[in-house]
Amino acid sequence: MAEGLTLDTLRISRDGSPLLALDAHVPPGEVLTVMGPSGSGKSTLLAAIIGTLDPAFTLSGRILLDGRDITRLPPEARHAGILFQEELLFPHLSVGGNLAFALPPGIRGRAARRARIDAALEDIGLPGYFDRDPETLSGGQKARVALMRMLLAEPCALLLDEPFSRLDAALRGQIRDLVFARARARALPVLLVTHDAQDAEAAGGPVIALG
Template sequence: MPEENGALCFENVVITRGGKPLIALDARIEPGDVLTVMGPSGSGKSTLLNFAAGFLPPAFSAKGRVTIGGEEITRLPAHERHLGLLFQDPLLFPHISVEGNLLFAVPQHVRGRKARRERVAAALAEVELDGFGPRDPATLSGGQKARVALMRVLLAEPRALLLDEPFSRLDPDLRAQVRRLVFGKARERGLPTLLVTHDAADAESAGGVLVKIGDPA
């Protein structure tokens, strides 16, 4: 529930490559708010997400801390940070059903097959995909895949969301619908959210603070 979540903070974070500063961020994202970092390709947006998530490539160096609810997560292994990530592609497992994809994300503290399947059914109903559990992911439309990917992230009970241009592969009309869904669910659950994008319309839809990086001089 929202009251269990805390702010996601980037405290004097500086990421460099080969000794050259790439991106710097000092920001606080309150539960339910969205901070957008906008810039062109190669400006360091995804690298910032990788640092927060615990996947910073060895070619980069970083200073500073990332905290959630006052707890530093920077030194934790990726799987202990409890961050939800959405990417440009839904990244659904192609060899298992929609239900199987979602069951994969249900936390271990939910015991028993019946209880776990009920969680999945409720998640599908929440995004108007009742009865889609047995479906092969390959049979889903782009918008349906995006909704399944979102609910898979939310079922894992993340403490914050990291969004890496998750709307960029959708057509314009569908993009607007999925934006509203993602930002609405983040607000409902009180999740601090970091969005990186090159699209000004994404930033406008997100609301909140906008940080621009990599602008031409």
């Protein structure tokens, strides 16, 4: 059984016209970067992996995660985490509430859940932020909370949909390093889609160019 994320003869087409064809394996703790201009199929590829592919597209081949065929599973059964360009924090919840939303159901009891969240906030350099309104956070702080919320859900793979593109240059490098370090520490295979060559260079892994 191959650990990591495997795209086995993955083919996506629309109205009979091929959009992309990909064969790739991303081992645990490594990053595969997929680059290409708008319309080349980068976001469509991520949608296929997380299970939200528009019915207008036709998919063939297999998507394997740690040897498990997830191609036809519903999104919640795939255990793939994703970070988008926008943090998408819930505005009606506190920072702690946003993190609590992602906790696995196996963590029971208010004290145990609070302890897990406090440890997570400490881990990303935001101790004491449990009760903060997400709207009061800086862009970098929002990005860190979004990352930790995704990690608390204990995904088996990490998908990155240009999550650094809205950050300024200095913050971009800092958050990028944080994301890659956390993925390596947890041995998560990472698929990064971007049009930025610096992101690809920082990822340090193989690069596939689309379109």
